Amino acid sequence: MAVNKNLYEITFHPLKLSVKIPAGISVLEAALQNNIPLEGPCNGKGTCGKCRVRYKGTLSAPTETETRILGPKVGAGWRLACQARVMGDVEIWLEEKQAFHTVDAGQASNYPFDPPILSRVAYKETIYGVAIDIGTTSIVASLVDLKNGGREIGVASCLNPQTQYGGDVITRITFAHQSEENTKKLQSAVIDGINRLIGELVAKTKVDPSDILHVTVAANTTMLHLLVGIDPIPLARAPYNPVFIDYREYKAAELGIKIASDAVVSLLPSLSAFVGADILAGMIAIDYHKETAPSLFVDIGTNGEIVANVKGKLAATSSAAGPALEGMNIHHGCRAEDGAISEVKINEKGEVIVKSIGTAPRKGICGSGLVDLVAELVKSKVILSSGSFAGTADLPPVLGERVIEFQGQKAFLVDPEAGIILTQKDIRQVQLAKAAIAAAIEILFQRLEFDIREVEKIYIAGAFGYHLKPASLKTLGLLPAGLGGHIAFVGNTAKEGARLCLTSKLALEEIVGVQKKINAVELSYAPEFMDNYVQQMNFPD
Numbered sequence: 001m002a003v004n005k006n007l008y009e010i011t012f013h014p015l016k017l018s019v020k021i022p023a024g025i026s027v028l029e030a031a032l033q034n035n036i037p038l039e040g041p042c043n044g045k046g047t048c049g050k051c052r053v054r055y056k057g058t059l060s061a062p063t064e065t066e067t068r069i070l071g072p073k074v075g076a077g078w079r080l081a082c083q084a085r086v087m088g089d090v091e092i093w094l095e096e097k098q099a100f101h102t103v104d105a106g107q108a109s110n111y112p113f114d115p116p117i118l119s120r121v122a123y124k125e126t127i128y129g130v131a132i133d134i135g136t137t138s139i140v141a142s143l144v145d146l147k148n149g150g151r152e153i154g155v156a157s158c159l160n161p162q163t164q165y166g167g168d169v170i171t172r173i174t175f176a177h178q179s180e181e182n183t184k185k186l187q188s189a190v191i192d193g194i195n196r197l198i199g200e201l202v203a204k205t206k207v208d209p210s211d212i213l214h215v216t217v218a219a220n221t222t223m224l225h226l227l228v229g230i231d232p233i234p235l236a237r238a239p240y241n242p243v244f245i246d247y248r249e250y251k252a253a254e255l256g257i258k259i260a261s262d263a264v265v266s267l268l269p270s271l272s273a274f275v276g277a278d279i280l281a282g283m284i285a286i287d288y289h290k291e292t293a294p295s296l297f298v299d300i301g302t303n304g305e306i307v308a309n310v311k312g313k314l315a316a317t318s319s320a321a322g323p324a325l326e327g328m329n330i331h332h333g334c335r336a337e338d339g340a341i342s343e344v345k346i347n348e349k350g351e352v353i354v355k356s357i358g359t360a361p362r363k364g365i366c367g368s369g370l371v372d373l374v375a376e377l378v379k380s381k382v383i384l385s386s387g388s389f390a391g392t393a394d395l396p397p398v399l400g401e402r403v404i405e406f407q408g409q410k411a412f413l414v415d416p417e418a419g420i421i422l423t424q425k426d427i428r429q430v431q432l433a434k435a436a437i438a439a440a441i442e443i444l445f446q447r448l449e450f451d452i453r454e455v456e457k458i459y460i461a462g463a464f465g466y467h468l469k470p471a472s473l474k475t476l477g478l479l480p481a482g483l484g485g486h487i488a489f490v491g492n493t494a495k496e497g498a499r500l501c502l503t504s505k506l507a508l509e510e511i512v513g514v515q516k517k518i519n520a521v522e523l524s525y526a527p528e529f530m531d532n533y534v535q536q537m538n539f540p541d
């Protein structure tokens with residue numbers, strides 16, 4: 001019921017949380033102001049369609065954007081939270097957030113057990129540490145016993161709460177730069193996430209939070225700036241000079257992390273605006289800097305972060321792949337959560353076999369499912385090398401009948417029962433993403449004057465590789481044609497690297513040293529990038 005003519009009651013389900021808000025603000029703003037976990041990946045620009053909610057009550061009339069994105073769902077009680085404004089009392093049903101899947105373990109080398117914090121604090125019977133990997137999408141925290149061999153006694157992960165303010169780094173930088181208050185909001189969001197994970201870990205393990213004396217953080221450069229409340233705008237503007245990249249320490253109390261107040265929080269070093277501490281930590285985790293075979297280390301997400309190693313000469317870069325490979329900006333894209341299609345196979349009979357995560361009804365396609373799907377469609381010649389759909393007359397009927405018309409473009413019916421499709425526009429997004437990564441790989445090896453056919457090892461880190469088939473990466477051309485080498489998926493090496501820096505003085509010294517040895521290549525200054533990028537746009541024949 002309305003309290004007065006300017007305030008209305010909005011109730012969020014399934015949280016059953018009611019708040020009074022001024023008339024005219026959007027449902028997304030109302031959620032953000034009240035810490036309701038509602039994602040706005042495009043930060044309310046009305047382009048991603050991921051903030052959809054169901055409602056009952058009084059909202060502003062649907063906008064053109066909503067009608068275009070939601071289609072007939074608009075009449076059936078669905079709205080975009082960033083577009084719909086509260087004009088009376090209203091009840092909102094958030095989409096049931098399914099369990100969020102991320103990768104919380106990875107390959108880790110052996111470093112001598114010698115926790116750096118032990119020599120800095122007075123003797124104590126029990127001392128613990130927490131290694132944290134802050135990704136743009138997820139946060140992973142690992143609780144480690146620093147008195148008993150560095151045993152990991154618990155791992156917890158969650159969606160990065162900053163996703164409420166935008167799905168990708170650039171949207172968040174733009175939001176943070178709008179005001180000091182916004183930068184603080186992003187800082188509090190990530191600190192809240194960290195505190196929640198630590199709370200979960202200590203509750204499970206019965207560890208006293210005041211026994212946690214050291215935290216190591218691996219993250220991309222933007223996440224590190226936001227963690228300490230620094231406006232990251234220099235990272236998005238030429239000449240892309242971060243405010244800091246070197247190793248830094250803070251006190252836990254300064255940042256609001258709820259452990260021993262004088263615990264040390266170590267921010268691991270980054271290389272540049274776009275190659276962060278997560279990559280350097282990943283290198284330490286697999287001893288990549290000591291690799292003797294010509295090799296490639298790549299972490300694929302909204303940015304493809306890539307390091308090439310040729311006989312100990314290291315060059316690194318980051319290429320803006322866009323959010324497609326994380327399932328965003330894709331008509332039926334979604335995160336790697338329950339109900340997400342994560343694997344696709346088209347057999348010789350042309351049957352499409354899909355596998356999804358968990359047991360929830362199928363809801364969309366996550367990044368790895370998308371790579372698989374497009375690779376299988378390229379292999380089956382449903383998609384031509386140019387990225388266009390083949391004519392249905394040229395396809396076996398079982399596949400041809402799945403190519404449909406959808407809103408003035410062609411689309412492929414992936415799961416007829418769930419109505420999940422892949423549109424021509426989606427394919428374009430995949431082409432842009434894969435071309436950005438493949439071109440960056442080419443350029444790194446050109447800079448090292450090395451023939452990519454001679455590469456012997458390819459390490460793929462991060463959540464993206466979780467369900468991926470190596471063959472799909474090559475069929476898609478995400479790895480450039482001709483690139484040699486055996487592919488190994490090494491998991492969440494960022495967290496493992498942070499954990500090693502917690503348990504070994506040597507690992508911490510190595511990461512600080514390795515930062516100085518890598519040549520950072522900024523692609524926006526590479527004149528050959530555009531040509532390479534355009535060349536990589538087609539799918540391999």
Ligand code: FES
Nearest residue numbers: 040044046049082
């Ligand atoms: S469409 Fe609403 S946040 Fe993107």
